Amino acid sequence: MVSIKELGNLSMSSAAKKYRCGIIGYGYMGKIRQAVIERHPQLELAGILDPEEQAKPQSGDARFFSSFDELIRQVDIVFVCTPNSFSPDFCVRSLNAGKHVFCEKPPGRNLSDIRRIREAETGEVKLMFGFNHRFHPGILKAKSLVAGGRMGNIITLRGVYGKSGGKNFQKSWRNDKAISGGGILLDQGIHMLDLFCHFCGDFENVKCFANNTYWKFDLEDNAVVILQNKATQIACCTSSATLWKHTFFLHLTLEEGYLVVEGLLSKTGSYGREKLIVGKRQFEDEADALGNPSEEVTYFDRDLSWDLEVEEFVKCIEENRKVTLSSSADALKVMEIIERAYADAGLSAQEGNYNEEHCRIR
Numbered sequence: 001m002v003s004i005k006e007l008g009n010l011s012m013s014s015a016a017k018k019y020r021c022g023i024i025g026y027g028y029m030g031k032i033r034q035a036v037i038e039r040h041p042q043l044e045l046a047g048i049l050d051p052e053e054q055a056k057p058q059s060g061d062a063r064f065f066s067s068f069d070e071l072i073r074q075v076d077i078v079f080v081c082t083p084n085s086f087s088p089d090f091c092v093r094s095l096n097a098g099k100h101v102f103c104e105k106p107p108g109r110n111l112s113d114i115r116r117i118r119e120a121e122t123g124e125v126k127l128m129f130g131f132n133h134r135f136h137p138g139i140l141k142a143k144s145l146v147a148g149g150r151m152g153n154i155i156t157l158r159g160v161y162g163k164s165g166g167k168n169f170q171k172s173w174r175n176d177k178a179i180s181g182g183g184i185l186l187d188q189g190i191h192m193l194d195l196f197c198h199f200c201g202d203f204e205n206v207k208c209f210a211n212n213t214y215w216k217f218d219l220e221d222n223a224v225v226i227l228q229n230k231a232t233q234i235a236c237c238t239s240s241a242t243l244w245k246h247t248f249f250l251h252l253t254l255e256e257g258y259l260v261v262e263g264l265l266s267k268t269g270s271y272g273r274e275k276l277i278v279g280k281r282q283f284e285d286e287a288d289a290l291g292n293p294s295e296e297v298t299y300f301d302r303d304l305s306w307d308l309e310v311e312e313f314v315k316c317i318e319e320n321r322k323v324t325l326s327s328s329a330d331a332l333k334v335m336e337i338i339e340r341a342y343a344d345a346g347l348s349a350q351e352g353n354y355n356e357e358h359c360r361i362r
Contacts, residue, residue, distance in 0.1 A: 109181020152255025162240030183219030189239025
């Protein structure tokens with residue numbers, strides 16, 4: 001994978017191929033992807049498909065297409081940035097057209113959606129999902145330290161990821177089960193569960209408690225998921241839409257110490273400054289204070305996660321190698337956990353049919 005340092009030095013040789021990109025869905029994530037495309041030396045934006053935006057007066061250089069078929073003829077890569085109920089069909093149609101696909105998380109509303117996408121995936125095209133938290137600087141550094149082995153094996157993981165809701169929260173399509181398929185666990189907690197898998201691989205045992213006590217949606221607004229794998233590593237994820245304070249916290253306990261990623265670089269800055277805390281295990285005969293070992297803190301101020309994940313995707317295309325980070329196999333794995341979590345909590349993911357005419361784009 002390209003490093004943060006290497007990303008800052010990216011330059012395109014005269015022989016490097018350029019790829020024409022199309023964006024489906026021009027909401028919050030579509031605009032982020034546009035910015036990434038425009039920064040990357042090998043990518044150029046060919047056009048955008050968005051039923052709502054296409055009807056508005058347009059400015060700037062972006063070309064808006066009126067149909068999927070019109071867009072797909074002009075591109076090499078498709079960025080799918082639609083709500084959950086529409087993503088699978090756009091992915092499948094793009095893959096069937098022989099286009100490389102980068103799709104936002106989650107990969108649909110349920111396990112059958114990602115399975116359907118994987119059926120359309122072939123060795124000729126590349127498919128990657130937007131689990132950008134893997135590429136955040138605090139996570140990259142923590143992953144490197146774990147891989148180095150000097151701190152021993154992971155014993156437990158504990159993660160808290162939540163937000164405050166907000167005055168317009170009830171109006172969001174994310175709280176419409178027919179479109180989203182699930183509540184806060186599928187929308188935001190999926191990132192934490194993906195990180196658990198990123199650090200520890202598969203989890204065989206899944207337990208979940210969930211409720212909708214405050215917002216009263218037909219979806220969970222709080223969920224706690226407990227996992228265990230064959231190596232007896234235990235992970236606990238709290239996903240909440242009622243923390244009232246935007247929060248990201250990931251704690252890894254290892255045999256020789258612990259790692260804590262706290263805060264998260266974001267567009268709004270509301271999750272706080274991202275930092276990595278490294279603590280070495282010290283018992284009372286080594287430490288100056290009982291149960292309080294010395295810590296090393298590293299702060300991060302540049303969020304290159306969006307660029308790093310797309311650069312990894314472009315490299316897979318350019319070098320014709322298998323996608324191994326945020327792959328469809330990774331998406332399948334985390335959706336399997338969520339489906340089992342919902343089942344254990346007595347919930348179910350939404351099933352439904354695709355309707356392009358009523359597509360609401362984020």
